[in-house]
Amino acid sequence: MNDAVENIDVVGYIRDERDRFLADLKEWLAIPSVSGDPAHAGDVRRSADWLAAHLRGQGWPTVEIWDTPGLPAVYAEWPAAAPDAPAVVVYGHHDVQPVEPLEEWDTDPFTPVEQGDRLIGRGASDDKGQVFFHTLGLRALLAATGAQAPPVTVKLLVEGEEESGSLHFADLLREHRDRLACDAIVISDTTMWAADVPSMCTGMRGLTEVEVTLRGPATDLHSGSFGGAVPNPLHAMATLLAGLHDADERVTLPGFYDGVVPLTDEERALFAKLPFDEDEWLRTAGDSRAAHGERGYTTLERIWARPTAEINGMWGGHTGAGGKTIVPRDAHAKISFRLVAGQDPVAVQESFRAWVAERTPPGVEAEVRIPGGGVRPCFSPIDSPGVLAARRAMERAFGHEVLFTREGGSGPEADLADVLDAPLIFVAVGLDDDRIHAPNEKVEIPLLLKGAEAAAHLWEELAGALR
């Protein structure tokens, strides 16, 4: 299969198309498609229209604007020639983050400029640039093979509300579930470890949030008259939450770790190959003074591949200025759990309910509120066919061993995996220092072109792997 495309042809095509590719991308980046700002709703629509027109110009046989109650997505499909070829959804988004504080930008965020190897502007990395390398990659593949169609059916879905919470995305997926039927989902909205350390994400943690209220007396009581003789809900809360982790910093909810997909030795070894500087990482972690977490795991393993419980907020009693000597009537806490493959948000919620009920002391009444169903974790084993195929495509493009990462949190990816019931494959060339969501967002142009190269190889590799 690899013989069908000579690397030189894809590379040569991409090199030849570089300037036109960048000129087109700059035109798209100039549209301020800020989904979080209602004043830019028209620009988001304009961005969708621009992309749709561009894809039609590139020869995509099917291009549609998919409306939502919010902002539109773009859908484009390029069917494979063979009717039984696998289908792959490619996910990205065309909306961008706000640009404030504007005074911290060195150039206008919507007047993209090249500075050496960098293209600077809002959306250059997150995510217009990374959507765009797919269009170049597909054209390179077709040019290099002389084929009229890719070896898999490519279904490009470019969302317009990712930066404002993907509010209507799950519904959109459900509405178009049949059109989006696929054998794998390629996500191009993440990062690599470093320009010289190409890597692929293989999973994102899920999430469930809970709120617990502990109630004692019907009113705040004078601590002189009643202190030390009735239960204090704040004491009960401190004791409850102190018990959320054991001495090894493992979460104590019954069954919490049941079914958790363990890290394989190979994945741990590949994580360990990443040049991770913990001191530097602590600086990015708000100048945290120490790494701390589940015993037996490294920092990267903790944030990527292990489930956690965090108290996000806690309050009760007198929180204003001065003193108030009371036994407070109630205490509150908001807690979130990050979940990994093999965990179910709803099961964790039920376990939390039972855990609180069992540990609530006499004289205190507990109420657990679950604000929503949570986000399921998503994960593709590093030895799964899709990941192996994408890794080969990346290694062909970068000429270098491709390592693996994961992400600590997740966005619409879990919805994609759940609704479309297909494995996720993360192919992306952004960098952590691309300043996404911040002033002076940039993308490394050589990496975008490597991304196009990897994307060209990807369809071939997947055609073989998913068949």
Add this chain to the structure above:
Amino acid sequence: MNDAVENIDVVGYIRDERDRFLADLKEWLAIPSVSGDPAHAGDVRRSADWLAAHLRGQGWPTVEIWDTPGLPAVYAEWPAAAPDAPAVVVYGHHDVQPVEPLEEWDTDPFTPVEQGDRLIGRGASDDKGQVFFHTLGLRALLAATGAQAPPVTVKLLVEGEEESGSLHFADLLREHRDRLACDAIVISDTTMWAADVPSMCTGMRGLTEVEVTLRGPATDLHSGSFGGAVPNPLHAMATLLAGLHDADERVTLPGFYDGVVPLTDEERALFAKLPFDEDEWLRTAGDSRAAHGERGYTTLERIWARPTAEINGMWGGHTGAGGKTIVPRDAHAKISFRLVAGQDPVAVQESFRAWVAERTPPGVEAEVRIPGGGVRPCFSPIDSPGVLAARRAMERAFGHEVLFTREGGSGPEADLADVLDAPLIFVAVGLDDDRIHAPNEKVEIPLLLKGAEAAAHLWEELAGALR
């Protein structure tokens, strides 16, 4: 000594004076001396003037108005004939609580009325009525003995700012420390257990307040990116405060119980004689669902005679609506300690500082703030001469065994004991259901007259006991 006054004479005098006593008290109660409301400052002054004039009319040799930067106190002195006689300060206050909500009063709060055995009006019990029984008691004693002077020098100090925090009282005591030199301090501003269960308070708990802040990262962190790998200050706070009590609900600060004056078997036996209905008490405790506290002690022992630690407030992270999946930058708590005889607020503060420092986990920075020096506990052993003497006086008046109580918190009493360096003796006839600080405050007239009778005997008993 008891032979010098025939009970019948004191009783007869009080019976004969009853109507005039009540008429005078009503005149005083009609003055709305609400110290907490600046609009009533003139009334508080008028109340002081009224009392001063009344005492002069009763023959007190020395009567003075003592000004403060706030509202005035009244000071009156009736020296004993013998130059080496003991001196006793009697403490009360002439200011009253606000009367709102006015619509809940069945009668006008400043138009005192008799209804059967009750006198109804603001200040009837707290504290004008209880100051007033002393004036009748002293006259009864003089009338019954035919003496021109009491057997101890009586120094009556009636504060005007007790209901608004006694802001200038400690300074006033220090300013007049020499004039107020005494061998004992009689406090008439508390309650008895019940009309048919006469009792005396023997102590009030002290207080110290502390605030602790735990700091982690310099900013709130995204829990998806950093959760489970850096210390969470809210976890650290929960763990810290969960450790404030051990399994027996004893406070874990090192040295916390060192020097605590233990309850004697006799005092515990006398507490146990009080007809205490725990279910009823739980209802008064804001419908608390269970009694809970230091193992090995009863509820009354816990609130009166044992030191405690209460979390009064705790907060950190996201406390608003909805979820926010963060590792918060900091966590805060306000904690107060109730202290009993033998404990020093400053020593407890220092112990808390050291305890926090020792238990702060790596990666978290702790700051302890101490808002003030605290309130020292006050306590008079039940076998101390003053308490024994006052108990005899009470028992002569009531014809009934007098039991003992304590109070869970304290006001200006600790200042009196500290600045004047004399033991406190609590002689009072208020009841817990007198509705002090509430609408329809009342006092039981028979108890006021019993109070006058006890006060008549008190000077004789103290003259013998303190000599």
